[in-house]
Amino acid sequence: MIGRLQGLLAEKNPPQLLVDCNGVGYEVDVPMSTFYNLPNVGEKVSLLTHFVVREDAQILYGFGSAGEREAFRQLIKISGVGPRTALSVLSGMSVGDIAQAVTAQDAGRLVKVPGIGKKTAERLLLELKGKFGADIGAGSTFTTSDAQTDILQALVALGYSDKEAAACLKALPKDVGVSEGIKLALKSLAR
Structure with missing residues (x-):
């Protein structure tokens, strides 16, 4: 209206x-x-x-942007997610970050948002898969393969921030394997 x-x-x-x-x-x-x-x-x-x-x-x-509004509309379509929760997600993460989390199926990033528990995060990832990452995250230039997703999750599990891990991933060769990628990433982060 x-x-x-x-x-x-x-x-x-x-x-x-x-x-x-x-x-x-x-x-x-x-x-x-x-x-x-x-x-x-x-x-x-x-x-x-x-x-x-x-x-x-x-x-x-x-x-402030069409991407935020579209993300909000996608979030409130999910059962159990109301406008307040959607606003909380958008306050805690950028649209690009949400798209990355959906693409990587990384519930850990969503759980960091106040008011989002593990079950809600998993439901968000399941419902948004295929919708959110492709349409709304189109402005995001960060795409990941399965190996890169595994490397990112390993670095976060080792205590590195999402930003540090993502920045390190960009420097890795695109076709690197998981174990080799983790080794290269840790060498780079150790400097």
Whole structure:
């Protein structure tokens, strides 16, 4: 119903905003990724929106990019995942990170998001497989083979951060085997 809002940013109280559109103030809930990229209060803002009507409330969710809104819409289609949980996932991970986790079927990255348990993470990965990584993650240039996924998971299990492991993977040859890849990655990380 309401697809986009453009107006003056009247208030910012995480995770909610008040956007003044020609004298009408719209309360909009946004993920923290959008919140951090907002202009100052009193400046113009434009948000893509998703309108949710429930029995007891009508809530407007706002997003800074089409990818975030599409990710939100894919997440709320999953049984047991409501708008608040979807907002939490988008606040804890970028769209590219979610696409990587889905492609690699890495539940560990989703479990780090507050409010997401192991079962919910596994359900998210199962439901989003084939939908999320291909469509929404198209902007992500990071693609993995099965060997690279195994190497990434091994490095994370050894205590390296997702960013360190992903950066190290980019430097490895694309056709490297798992054991050789782990050895090369550990040598590179040891420097």
